[in-house]
Amino acid sequence: MTKMQHSRPISGASQASGSKEVIKIRGWVERLGHELDEMMKRVSALVRQESPTSHSDAVNAARETVAKWAEELGARVTRHARGGSRGVLEARFGTPKDERRPVLLLGHLDTVWPVGMLARMPWRVADGWAYGPGVLDMKAGVVMALTAMKLVREVDTDRPVVLLLSGDEETGSHDSRELIEEVAKECRAAFVLEPAQGPQGAYKTARKGVGQFRLEIRGVPSHSGVDFGAGHSAVRELAWQIEQISALTDLDRGTTLNVGVVGGGTQSNVVAAEAWADIDLRVTTVAEAEMITRRLQALETRDAQCTLRLAGGLNRPPMERTEGTAKLFAHAKALAAQLGFALEEAATGGGSDGNFTSALGVPTLDGMGAIGVGAHAENESIRIDSLPSRTALLAAMIATTV
Ligand SMILES: [Zn+2]
Numbered sequence: 468m469t470k471m472q473h474s475r476p477i478s479g480a481s482q483a484s485g486s487k488e489v490i491k492i493r494g495w496v497e498r499l500g501h502e503l504d505e506m507m508k509r510v511s512a513l514v515r516q517e518s519p520t521s522h523s524d525a526v527n528a529a530r531e532t533v534a535k536w537a538e539e540l541g542a543r544v545t546r547h548a549r550g551g552s553r554g555v556l557e558a559r560f561g562t563p564k565d566e567r568r569p570v571l572l573l574g575h576l577d578t579v580w581p582v583g584m585l586a587r588m589p590w591r592v593a594d595g596w597a598y599g600p601g602v603l604d605m606k607a608g609v610v611m612a613l614t615a616m617k618l619v620r621e622v623d624t625d626r627p628v629v630l631l632l633s634g635d636e637e638t639g640s641h642d643s644r645e646l647i648e649e650v651a652k653e654c655r656a657a658f659v660l661e662p663a664q665g666p667q668g669a670y671k672t673a674r675k676g677v678g679q680f681r682l683e684i685r686g687v688p689s690h691s692g693v694d695f696g697a698g699h700s701a702v703r704e705l706a707w708q709i710e711q712i713s714a715l716t717d718l719d720r721g722t723t724l725n726v727g728v729v730g731g732g733t734q735s736n737v738v739a740a741e742a743w744a745d746i747d748l749r750v751t752t753v754a755e756a757e758m759i760t761r762r763l764q765a766l767e768t769r770d771a772q773c774t775l776r777l778a779g780g781l782n783r784p785p786m787e788r789t790e791g792t793a794k795l796f797a798h799a800k801a802l803a804a805q806l807g808f809a810l811e812e813a814a815t816g817g818g819s820d821g822n823f824t825s826a827l828g829v830p831t832l833d834g835m836g837a838i839g840v841g842a843h844a845e846n847e848s849i850r851i852d853s854l855p856s857r858t859a860l861l862a863a864m865i866a867t868t869v
Contacts, residue, residue, distance in 0.1 A: 493865045495618055496806055499579045499855035506614055506854055507597065510537070512598035513606040516589050517635075520577040526553040526634040529692060530577045533632060534558070538614050539619060542630070547646060553634025555643050556648070560616055561627035569627035570865050571651055572612045574605055574660035574836070575636030575822050579843050588845050596839075598848040608660030608836025615862035623866055626796060628640035629654065639679065639782050640820055647820055648827060651828065656795055656868050658861065659833040662842050666811035668853060670799060671834035672792050673814035675721065676756050676785035678748030682708060683776040684731070688740035699740025699772035702731045705742040707769045712746060712830055717761055721751040722759065723816070724839070747779075749816050779811045783822035788814070791830030795868070799832065802863045806856055835861055 499506070518529040534544045537558035545557040556576065561569070578601030580588075590599040597607075619626060630652055633643035651657055664671055681816055684705050689698030709726045716723050724746055731742025748764075750756045763777055786792075797810050803810035813834070821833040821835065837859065839849035 468717065474523075479551050484720035487606055492802065492806055494712075495859035495862060496724070498618075499614065500704040500804050502614070503851070503855060506610055506802055506858070507592070507851065508830055509613075510597065510602065510607050511599075513609065514602045515585065517580065517582045517585060517600060518577055519581050520553065520580070520637045521633050522582055523553045523634070525582055526577050527731065528553070528590075530556045530632065530634065533576065533609060533613070536751060537630060540613065540616055542616075552826040553554060553642070555634065555646050555692055556630075556632040558630040559627070560620065560630070562625040565625040565627050567627055567869065568655035569629045569653065571654040571657040571824065572616075572628060572660060572865070573647065573651075573657050573824065574609050574612060574631070575633045575820065576609065577634045577637050578604065578606075579637050588847070592851070593652045596848045597844070597851055600847065603662045603837055603847050603849050604842040605660050605662060606838050607854070608662070611836060611854065611858045611861055612660055614858050615865060617795050618859070618862040619866045621805070626866065628865060636820055640823070643820075644823060645821055646756050651824040651827055653827045654829055657820035657821060657829050657831040658835050659819055659831065660836040661819045661821070661833055663834045663838045663857070664815055664838050665811075666771045666838070667809075667811055668838040668857060669811035669813035669834060671795060671815050672796050672812045673751075673788040673816055673823075674825075674833060675816045675817035676781055676822060677752055677755065677783040678750070678756060678760070678779065680745075680746040680748065680777060680779035682744045682746065682763075682766075683778070684708065684714070684742045685776075686738070686740055686742070686770070686773045689738045690739055691736045695738065699770050700738045701742035701773060702739040704768060704770050704773040705731055707728065708766060708775070709744060711766060712763070713716075714761055717749075719725035720755060721816075723749045746779075751785055752787070753781075753784055756785070766854065784826040785817040786819075786822045786825040786831060789828070790826065790836070791828075792832060795830050795832045795864075799860065799864055800869070802867070803860055806859055806863070808856060810860070812856075817862065826835055832864075835864075
């Protein structure tokens with residue numbers, strides 16, 4: 468292709484008719500079919516490089532592997548110290564002088580699995596599926612992004628694309644959020660490499676918001692045998708509070724509160740002085756999050772001698788289905804049809820870094836990574852034969868989003 472063609476927008480399915488520059492994206496699927504072994508080698512390498520959020524050296528080692536791949540493709544790579552000890556990887560493709568706003572490819576390198584988990588759930592391929600810790604969430608997605616960029620650069624070397632991979636997504640992106648938001652603000656659209664939804668691989672156009680709270684209770688301790696009446700049990704108070712909190716769940720509105728972890732007390736013969744609970748909140752709108760937060764703050768003790776303290780709040784705002792996101796999805800659906808498959812959209816209760824970009828008003832499509840099952844579960848796996856078409860679609864989306 469000539470230089471002149473490089474600098475022109477390339478037609479996608481939605482404006483394809485009559486243009487001689489229509490990308491032969493069907494060719495991309497076939498081509499990636501031939502390169503599938505190469506892709507799977509990379510997925511395998513990354514899965515074997517265990518990278519739990521809590522282990523910054525391990526996350527940074529995985530980051531280095533991906534940084535080298537990006538540099539081979541001509542990206543300008545920054546290994547950020549920002550984003551905490553598990554710093555963010557930023558790989559910029561394209562020519563700085565190109566004035567098109569970049570597309571953001573957003574993902575993460577950390578997994579929920581501790582180092583050593585490979586012994587229990589080893590990398591293996593069987594019946595067209597590949598298994599291993601983090602393979603679906605989201606090491607395959609990271610490899611898909613780099614493979615897609617290889618295709619995109621062949622037709623449009625100048626196109627600005629930022630690949631941003633954090634190292635603390637699985638614990639809420641507390642350290643990387645600021646950088647993600649800063650980069651997202653300059654971008655035309657955000658494509659999130661999280662796993663697709665369901666066996667058909669739907670893209671995610673809406674996600675619930677996620678709140679994280681801790682309720683701490685102080686009671687009055689006493690000896691349960693000698694002086695039971697003087698005690699005011701924080702554990703008993705907690706049991707009552709759990710019911711009050713759970714009663715705020717409203718499934719019709721998509722609002723759920725899960726008291727997922729509790730603790731308290733010291734010994735069975737001591738009336739407990741302290742107890743606590745970690746609460747996960749899911750909501751579909753910011754207004755709902757604010758209402759629930761107020762109600763949690765207004766909780767009152769049943770035992771007047773106990774005291775409550777609530778910490779936390781909304782961590783990820785809901786990713787609402789905006790007009791910009793709907794347009795992106797329509798475009799993706801048309802491209803998928805050209806590739807020969809039907810693309811569905813879905814809403815999910817899970818949060819991702821896409822919640823941050825969407826809340827900033829950046830059109831965001833999520834679930835653009837691999838198809839599989841068992842994210843965060845021991846049967847975590849991807850469907851290998853879905854990689855060529857999914858990656859071709861990702862590449863076509865990057866190449867045609869203007
Ligand atoms: Zn993930």
